[in-house]
Amino acid sequence: MSYQEFVEELIQNPDRVTELQTYDRYELCFTAQEKKEERKFAPFRETTRKRLEKALSEYPPFDASILSVVKQTVNDLKQYLDTHTSTEQDKVDLEAYQNAIIENDTVYLRPISAKTLADRLETTIFLSKQPQFISDSISQAYFDTAILYLSAFTMNKKLVQELQFNHPPVELLSQFQIVELETEDLKKKRWAAQESILAAKDLARYVVETSIECKKCHRKTVTMVEKQSRSADEATTLYYTCSACGYKWSIN
Known part of the structure; x- marks a missing residue:
């Protein structure tokens, strides 16, 4: 079943939503050979997913700061619904806003579960680093990227909360610079250190x-x-x- 067939099946049979949503939409597109190759890495991938899920499960209670994120996500969704056809809307609801509940003109958002986020993120890492795999070995880049995110989630709980409301979508983390994964406090310390280094270099000229x-x-x-x-x-x-x-x- 291709992803397009998956979407069409869900549109035609909405009562199967729970059953169909248990599939990983990326894996539905794999060929038989790709699935065979993927099974070789299953133990490593499962371990990575569990560690990511644990890191994504540890976050502080939601506070007022998350309201702006929720508001922005709702506004983005409303804008999309106003400018796209019903077929395109069905697709975007599945892909980008799976945590949205739309009733009449009201949009509700529920946090995305840590397991769902971990599965989506690990799949993104796997697919992006797969070309670097050698023979039967997962590349070091796969592990390095996973460790980077684990470290970021441990330090930056605000980022975890934002991901739970799909703002930004977890798939976009691969496009982030390391500094974008840091907390505001750590960014300030980095900036101060850089200023100190630059000042020292400037002093050296004199x-x-x-x-x-x-x-x-x-x-x-x-x-x-x-x-x-x-x-x-x-x-x-x-x-x-x-x-x-x-x-x-x-x-x-």
Whole structure:
């Protein structure tokens, strides 16, 4: 059964929705050979799915911040329903908004289960990394990607909540940069660290190598300025400044 046949069957027999939705829509498109090859990786894939499901199950109670995500998802769905035909609507309801319940003009959203999210995400990882598989071995890229998401879900619970309301769809995570998976607090720390590194690199341009050693950092990066501080008949004062650490001192 192809995915198109799956959709048509569901439209014609809505009473079979529970039975049909137990299928993985991606696997319905596999050929017999692809299914045979897939069975070789079944143990690894099942382990990955269970770990992803566990990580996606651990999230804090929903708070006011998630309301904006729900509102945006509902608005996206309403806009789609207003601009597409009924056949296209049936398809999008299945693919992108499986957690939506539409009654008359009212749209309700229920969180997507952790198991469903884990299955969808693992399938996306598997299909995207499959070309890199060698012989009977799953590629390292498959495991690296799964570990990346497991780490992100452990640290970023807000992302997990957003995924539960399909905003963004879990399949789009593969297009995210690593920084997009981080928490806001971690992003701020990363930004501060980058600013510090850039400042240090910028400072290095002004460090002057000399023959005078700094009393504090002991680098030979000290510049000297001789000034007449008092009357002309008195000795001048030597002012030293380290261009590396900023330490200053003077000698009469």
